[in-house]
Amino acid sequence: MNATGTRGRTALRPLLTHSARPATFDVSAVDEHGSVRDVPIAGEHPLTLYVDRREILTLMTLGAAPEALAIGYLRNQRLVRSLDEIEAVQVDWETHAVAVKTRHGLADLEAKTAHRTKTSGCGQGTVFGDLMDDIDSVRLPADATLSRAALFDLLDRVRTHETIYKQAGAVHGCALATNAGEHAEIVLFVEDVGRHNAVDAIAGQMWLDGEDGADKIFYTTGRLTSEMVIKAAQMGIPFLVSRSGLTQMGYEIARKVGMTMIGRATNRHYLLFTGAARFLAEP
């Protein structure tokens, strides 16, 4: 992943390892002509998350941003409310473990781990609690706007971004982009074998970089299912753009929280599904 600078970082920054795994591996395959070729395939690694020595779950991940993934997972599951709560995040690929040490322990971890929901989206899904619990409290900036020019700028930048997907496929990508007038700039780009890992890693890196969601656009290659919309909303991002389609619950939640959601966005095509008031279609 590429993170931008260190602006606005929290005073209490956790100690981090930096243990990204190689993204792709070559294997040999035989094609329809009988030719043997080396084909790059995406890495997939189990990574067990421990919080204060307590095992939470095992994520299957590409391993590109394991520390940000662990932080973002805890953020998006609302197990941690602020980066300041985290003292250290240490990834050890020998044991396939990421150990998160908190400063004061996690309150009501028991309660939050009581209910499990597997979600429709790719990847890890929602494990603990009901993400809908907090959705009523989400307030997205009413005055934020997205211009069509900025949307097209974002789509151009995503298209030309170097990706693991282009090499190996079998991954989903998520991008966090600035939103200024007619321009959008990718500030974070994460790919993972599960797209919920990708969105969680972005959520984690946003905390590490002190990035706010209100002036950003969130782009995903994946489908706009309920959980994807909820996570973007919880990150405070008013604009959600996807190359793919959406589900009924994704649509209903986006309407409920007043998010501007754009699907089937490629090149100069898109479908604006919700939050039209924020979208400036006129050049």
Next chain:
Amino acid sequence: MNATGTRGRTALRPLLTHSARPATFDVSAVDEHGSVRDVPIAGEHPLTLYVDRREILTLMTLGAAPEALAIGYLRNQRLVRSLDEIEAVQVDWETHAVAVKTRHGLADLEAKTAHRTKTSGCGQGTVFGDLMDDIDSVRLPADATLSRAALFDLLDRVRTHETIYKQAGAVHGCALATNAGEHAEIVLFVEDVGRHNAVDAIAGQMWLDGEDGADKIFYTTGRLTSEMVIKAAQMGIPFLVSRSGLTQMGYEIARKVGMTMIGRATNRHYLLFTGAARFLAEP
């Protein structure tokens, strides 16, 4: 989903509701030309699984085959070893619940629910236990073969199959097909917002229809991640075909169990990754 006949059904067939939900819903969207259109989107519904009144988890599903999904989920998580253990499966969309009643209760449910793994694949992922536990015991038929003609026949049938994906996108599809000489015939086809729901629903319907995996081909639109390969192996299916790519763990597990795995399969193109000995490339 379309199931074929009732051959080989178990003596103790569970009582089932038949509560499929509508697959798509129309919403209005504005396209890049400013035209408002009705766009079909895929349904997505929470469905909480109870086994003998005990809450197991909530699945987010299209709802096309909820009874088969519940059965297949329990099968693929190895919480139920045989259909005979299940007395009734009742779906109630009023309460978004599927109640599974077993004949004798489930042994070691506690033990099996101890570890949670979120997987790379789309959808619900692996919730309980470690799917790798049993993988060593999987034996796929060594003498089974797949001809290139049958592969192409399958790809043609999948391409022409009426799908929710073609209407609404945002779903993954899985197909179970016969494998006879130069021909393949789709016997089960399931789509869901999460592809692991789709594979689980097929596993459940295979039990209900008494379908064996040894003489079948499993096709998925989704990526060949570790869990997808493990589930196909546990269903005893020696041939796994995907339109998409694969991950490193998917590749390693397919090799370990001796599965013939073919990725990037569309029209007359494919990449044969593992189990080449079983594939008859010559016409």
